[in-house]
Amino acid sequence: MKIPAFGWLILSALFFALGEYQSKLWAQSPGIRGVILVVVAYAFGTVTWLPALLHKNELAVMGTAWLLLATVATVIIGIFVFGESVNKSQLVGLGLATGALFLLSK
Numbered sequence: 001m002k003i004p005a006f007g008w009l010i011l012s013a014l015f016f017a018l019g020e021y022q023s024k025l026w027a028q029s030p031g032i033r034g035v036i037l038v039v040v041a042y043a044f045g046t047v048t049w050l051p052a053l054l055h056k057n058e059l060a061v062m063g064t065a066w067l068l069l070a071t072v073a074t075v076i077i078g079i080f081v082f083g084e085s086v087n088k089s090q091l092v093g094l095g096l097a098t099g100a101l102f103l104l105s106k
Contacts, residue, residue: 008052009066015045017073024082061104068097 003011019041026034053062072094078084086094 003051005052005055005062006065008048008055009062010069012045012048012052013066013069013073015041015048016070017077019045020074021077021081024077061101064097064101064104068094068101071097 019038022034022037022041026038049066052066053059056062075086075090075094079086
């Protein structure tokens, strides 16, 4: 089964979000196991980014899409898992990032 570029991009962003999740857990209870989990999650995020870039060699668009996906995934984890909140200006920032991606992909 061939995974399309956007699939690799989503997978990479999800591994990044997993790394963010693990880093938050590590901050609450530091230890070597947590460090290893964070490094592994971020490493998988990097490795899955490479095929996305290979399939669609447009760094500006792919980088912005990845950043937006990783940011949204991280915000979702922060809100729903850790009970954090997002204020109005932060929501506007997410909207502007989405607009930037739309404009870059044209």
